[in-house]
Every structure is written in C-alpha cells, then in structure tokens.
Amino acid sequence: MxxxxxxxxxxxxxxxxxxxxxxxxxxxxxxxxxxxxxxxxxxxxxxxxxxxxxxxxxxxxxxxxxxxxxxxxxxxxxxxxxxxxxxxxxxxxxxxxxxxxxxxxxxxxxxxxxxxxxxxxxxxxxxxxxxxxxxxxxxxxxxxxxxxxxxxxxxxxxxxxxxxxxxxxxxxxxxxxxxxxxxxxxxxxxxGNPGAVEKSPAVDEAETVIETPPTVAEPLEEPVPEPVVVRADLPGWQIDHSDSYIHFTASQAGAEFDGAWPNWSAQLRFAGDRLLDSSFDVSIRTAEVSTGDADRDAALADPEWFDAANFPEAYYRASRFTQLEDGSFTADGELFIKGVATPVLFRFSVETNGDDRVLTGSAELLRLELGLGTGEWADTEWVGNEVRVNVRVHASVSGL
Ligand code: HEM
Ligand code: HEM
Known part of the structure; x- marks a missing residue:
C-alpha cells in the first residue's frame, strides 16, 4: 500500500x-x-x-x-x-x-x-x-x-x-x-476541440461542432429592435438601481460561477390586474459585465460572445403576460442578442406595498440558442450551455 x-x-x-x-x-x-x-x-x-x-x-x-x-x-x-x-x-x-x-x-x-x-x-x-x-x-x-x-x-x-x-x-x-x-x-x-479551433475544413464529423452563423463583419442594418407598443397609460416604474440587479449563473469545467451586468436600463409598465396593458423594455450593456475575473469579462465582449463592438446592447422586450395559479407571472418576450431575436420566458413575482414594488424573477437560457459562444466555444464540454438569469427590481410607481 x-x-x-x-x-x-x-x-x-x-x-x-x-x-x-x-x-x-x-x-x-x-x-x-x-x-x-x-x-x-x-x-x-x-x-x-x-x-x-x-x-x-x-x-x-x-x-x-x-x-x-x-x-x-x-x-x-x-x-x-x-x-x-x-x-x-x-x-x-x-x-x-x-x-x-x-x-x-x-x-x-x-x-x-x-x-x-x-x-x-x-x-x-x-x-x-x-x-x-x-x-x-x-x-x-x-x-x-x-x-x-x-x-x-x-x-x-x-x-x-x-x-x-x-x-x-x-x-x-x-x-x-x-x-x-x-x-x-x-x-x-x-x-478542448482543436479541430474547431483551427477552423480546418477537415473537422472530424464525429465531433459535435454546433453550426453557428459566421461572425458578422459589418453591423446589420438595424440591430436595435422596434420598441414595444405601449397600449395604455399605465405609469412606468421608477427603478431604484441601488437595490436592483441582473445577475447570471453559468458554468465552466463543471463549476458554477456568477456574474452581473451593472449597467442596464428598463421601462417597466406592469400591473397584475392590467396584464394586457403591461410591457417590459430592458436594455443591457453586455460588455460591462463583472464575473470576478477581468480576463473572462473582457472575453465576453469578443465577437464569439456578445460582439460588443457591433452590438453594445442586448434587449428584452415583452408585452404578453400570464398569471399563474400561485399568483406569480410569466412574461413571454423576446431577447435580442447581436440583432437576433429569441423567444424567452421570464418567470417572476411582484410584491406590492403601497407604491413600492419588488419584482423578482428568473429565466433559464441556453447560450447556444442565443448565438453566444461560437467557434471553439460552441463545444459545451468546458463551458456549459445552461445559463440562469436572476433579476430583482425595486421600484416605486405612482398614479395607479
Ligand atoms: C523517480 C522518482 C522517485 C524515486 C526514485 C523515489 C524514491 C524513494 C524511495 C526509495 C523512498 C523510500 C525511502 C525509505 O525506504 O525510507 C521514497 C520515499 C518517499 N518519497 Fe520518493 N521517490 C521518487 C519520487 C518522489 C516524489 C515525486 C515525491 C513527492 C512527493 C516523493 C516523496 C516521498 C516521500 C514523502 C517519501 C517518504 C515515505 C515515508 O517514509 O513516509 N518521492 N522515495
Ligand atoms: C501537487 C499539486 C500541484 C502541483 C505540483 C502544481 C504545479 C503547478 C505548476 C508547476 C504550475 C505552473 C506555475 C508557473 O510556473 O506558472 C501550476 C500552475 C497552476 N496551478 Fe497548480 N499544481 C498543483 C495543484 C493545483 C491545484 C489543486 C490547483 C487548483 C485547484 C492548481 C491551480 C493552478 C493554476 C490555476 C495554475 C496557473 C497559474 C497561472 O495562471 O500562472 N494547481 N501548478
């Protein structure tokens, strides 16, 4: 022994x-x-x-x-x-x-x-x-x-x-x-996946290289989507950014890590009893991300990820809401990343106290569906496909 x-x-x-x-x-x-x-x-x-x-x-x-x-x-x-x-x-x-x-x-x-x-x-x-x-x-x-x-x-x-x-x-x-x-x-x-790294035409067919669109060299005609239609005079939420966040959890080599986008703005019009009039319109500056490691933060702005030089912002737009039996809600919206829209369901609940609102919610995303991590990064062996986004918004709303 x-x-x-x-x-x-x-x-x-x-x-x-x-x-x-x-x-x-x-x-x-x-x-x-x-x-x-x-x-x-x-x-x-x-x-x-x-x-x-x-x-x-x-x-x-x-x-x-x-x-x-x-x-x-x-x-x-x-x-x-x-x-x-x-x-x-x-x-x-x-x-x-x-x-x-x-x-x-x-x-x-x-x-x-x-x-x-x-x-x-x-x-x-x-x-x-x-x-x-x-x-x-x-x-x-x-x-x-x-x-x-x-x-x-x-x-x-x-x-x-x-x-x-x-x-x-x-x-x-x-x-x-x-x-x-x-x-x-x-x-x-x-x-890793050396075949994909070298982008050689002789990539082994047995390897699972996910086909992703080539990197966009010049900006698309109009990467900013149309604003959501505000259908009624529902007042907007005044957000307290010091008590609000957009966080995410992803995984590398089997270990989870957390990140946050500190720089975002949102036009939220929402009332649980006026779902038809409600709307979310969120913009996130994707390159301004903090995951605790400067190299990883910088890499997220690269063309393989958010391509922040061409698309500095991601957008989430929603105007279809459903209330669930437990009183929570789902927003059936679209996430625009690199000019491409993907349907994303966001589950959330809202605590109401007078004019005070606290929204907490989350969405489960698959990064490959969003075009995040192309080329060698399309291999999910070392960077997981699943990303969970957690949101908290503390706001006040008057005039309801
Ligand atoms: C080719 C490489 C190595 C050779 C030829 C070698 C050889 C030996 C020999 C002959 C002994 C026995 C001494 C005795 O009987 O009292 C020994 C003990 C030991 N070796 Fe190595 N060793 C090698 C590599 C390493 C390495 C890389 C480590 C790194 C930690 C290491 C750690 C130890 C320790 C801690 C003991 C003491 C064991 C004990 O008495 O509890 N050896 N080694
Ligand atoms: C007996 C166990 C280990 C040995 C012999 C060892 C040895 C080494 C050596 C020789 C280097 C290269 C250092 C350099 O010259 O730059 C290195 C780098 C590194 N090791 Fe270890 N290591 C051990 C365990 C671990 C463990 C358990 C971890 C983490 C859990 C770790 C994390 C790292 C990292 C992150 C680097 C890269 C550092 C950099 O950025 O330069 N190592 N290790």
Missing part, C-alpha cells in the same frame, strides 16, 4: 507539471479554451494528490516505514527524515495554494466535474496574484527537493548498494507510476 501510494502520487505530480506546462503553452498561443480545459484537469489532478497525500499520512500512522539501514551516517538519516516531511508538506501546500488561487480568481474548483469545491476566499485580484506567486515558488521548491530525493535514492542503489530503493519498488507500483504519466498525459492533455 505504501509503495502504491508513493508511486501513484509521484506519477500524478509528473502529470501535474505536464498539464501546467501545456496550459501555459495554450495561453501563449491564445488558445483560451484549451487553457481552460488543461487547467481544469490540472486542478482535478491536484485535488486528487491532496486527497492521496492525506490518505498517505493516515496510512503511515498505521504502517510506519521500516528503519533506515544502520550503516547510514546520522546526518543522512536526519536529512532523509526532514526531506520526507518537507515533501509531504509540499504535496499538501501545493494543492491548497492552487485552490486558494482559483477561489481568489473567481474560478471555483471542480473535481473532474463530479464535485464542486467551496471557495476558500472571495474573489480578489491582488490576493490571486499572491497565491499565484506562492504556487509557482512551491512548484520550484518541489522540483529541487524531488531532484535531491531522486538523486539520493539513486545513490543508495548504485553507490551504497543498499536496499533502500528496492524496498520502495514493486512491479505493481512501478507499472502504476508509468501508466499514470503516459495514460494521464494522453487523455487529460488532449482536451
């Missing part, structure tokens, strides 16, 4: 360096999706190492390692003890620093998309940078310490000719070590 755990963790650590290196190369080549996928696998493997390290320490208590050869000088025994403890410390601190870095950068960690780990700290760019530097330094320290460790093991075998290396090896554990590195690098290192 000790041997299996030692070589399994050693193999996974080699794999970690391969995945981190591939992710860095993907970043340099501007392959954002590949970088996202490689880092997601790096995080999952890193969390596995963390769990195995804890298991190893627990197992070590049950089955303590055999004594070192009595022929070894005292200082070498001490050096072996200290370096082993330092190695254990590093395989615990490395995953924790990575987890802290991911939490601080608003990229929650998921373990192979099976389990989402809680964030350890709130998003904070300066904190993220500190943890990144710590993670990097610990990585360098691990390379140095593991190199000394390997050289010491080889010295025991070839120079001292004692049994220290042999007693740590077995056919099963060594096979596991090699299989973890080779199979891990082959499967976890080949991620």
């Amino acid at each position: 000790s041997k299996i755990l030692h070589w399994l963790v050693a193999g996974l650590i080699v794999l970690q360096f391969i995945l981190a290196n591939l992710a860095e190369r993907a970043e340099d080549a501007g392959l954002d999706l590949q970088q996202l996928a490689l880092l997601a696998n790096h995080k999952s493997v890193g969390i596995s190492i963390f769990m195995l390290a804890l298991l190893r320490l627990a197992w070590r208590k049950l089955a303590p390692p055999p004594e070192l050869p009595a022929s070894m000088p005292h200082w070498q025994m001490l050096a072996a003890r200290i370096s082993h403890y330092l190695l254990y410390t590093l395989i615990i601190l490395m995953p924790i620093s990575g987890w802290l870095m991911s939490s601080a950068s608003a990229y929650p960690v998921s373990w192979f998309k099976l389990l989402q780990l809680p964030d350890l700290v709130a998003p904070d760019a300066a904190l993220k940078e500190s943890f990144r530097v710590i993670h990097q330094l610990l990585g360098k320290l691990l390379v140095i310490l593991a190199s000394v460790h390997i050289l010491a093991a080889l010295k025991h075998h070839f120079i001292d000719k004692d049994a220290v290396l042999r007693r740590m090896t077995s056919p099963i554990s060594m096979t596991l070590f090699l299989v973890v590195i080779a199979a891990g690098a082959a499967t976890l290192g080949r991620v």
